[in-house]
Amino acid sequence: MIEFGGRGILLDIEGTTSSVSFVYDVMFPFVRRELEPYLETHWGESDLAAACDQIARDAGHDSLVAWATEASGAADNIEPAAAQRKLVASEVARLMDGDVKATGLKQLQGLIWRDGFESGELLAHVYDDVPPALERWRLAGITMRIYSSG
Template identity: 65%
Template sequence: MIEFYGRGLLLDIEGTTASVAFVYDVMFPFVRRELDAYLESAWGTPELELVLRYIAQDAGSDSFAEWTQDDATEEAKRQRVSAEMTRLMDDDVKATGLKQLQGLIWKAGFDSGELVAAVFDDVPDALERWNAAGKDVRIYSSGSVAAQKMFFEHTNHGNLLPMFQGHYDTTTGPKKEAQSYRTIAGDFDFEPSQILFLSDVVAELDAAREAGMRTGLCYRPGNAPVENANGHTAIESFDQISIG
């Protein structure tokens, strides 16, 4: 049980509010299936061009033009992007450009109704309780902010997006670095000690605790076993959080 009397809650998504299986078995395969078709249809659009800059920067170049300077045709450039995105997904790299591109592709799936986000059954009631108690509830995930909003807008429990007051992704900073959590606390405009961060990843919780936040380790069905909780209080459900 976690007793929390602070003002804000910061939540991870995968393995915390939703199952790892849904992300890996449904959402990621959807991106792989639609990747090339999306790149072809969206090529040259402003929203994709912004993401391509992130992808090039992740690859160590200053610009997309520099990164693809050896590619003679637009098709060759698209193939370079597709190959790099596939490599990053194969290696499970939390690159900002990949996450931004995944968000764009997932939008089509959520809009069509093919994708429906599967959140754990205890999540909607907990969000209602926390909001009713005046808590400021936000999300910090490696998935892009746009993808986070689509995810919670299209869940198996309906539209949960109004329950959140803010969203953060890796453009704020890496999830395993304490400075990222200090930055987020500053955006909350709370002292870090007034924020409870919930995640299934011990290294993320370590970073949040170093920044001064309270932490809770989520043991959800399908999560990888945790050999060392490193002092973080473990919970199996948001029902095990008492707020005041």
């Protein structure tokens, strides 16, 4: 048995606690599928507004409202919130297609995943040896943290 004298353990998720394929085969497609319904359902919530503003800033704009104003033409008869959701959805698809690790994208993905896990629609894959290891470390008073690059 390996003796550990530290106070904490820093873990990664992909390939450490869970399969890499779970992220690419389940979680990313879940975001793509649920993005527009999530935006529609949660529009106006502060966490979502912050993520969308960050997506706009990541794209080089001052805010989502400023971006939507810049993008709208005089002939546009689309409702402002719908125009903003359309911009966000388009940018998220572009970022995901390019495997970009942008802050706003990660914020929004996290919100959608949280919703999926809380509803039970997403169920995490965890390697069999992970839960007992986490429990042993918890009982030993070792703190655990997750690090992920995105």
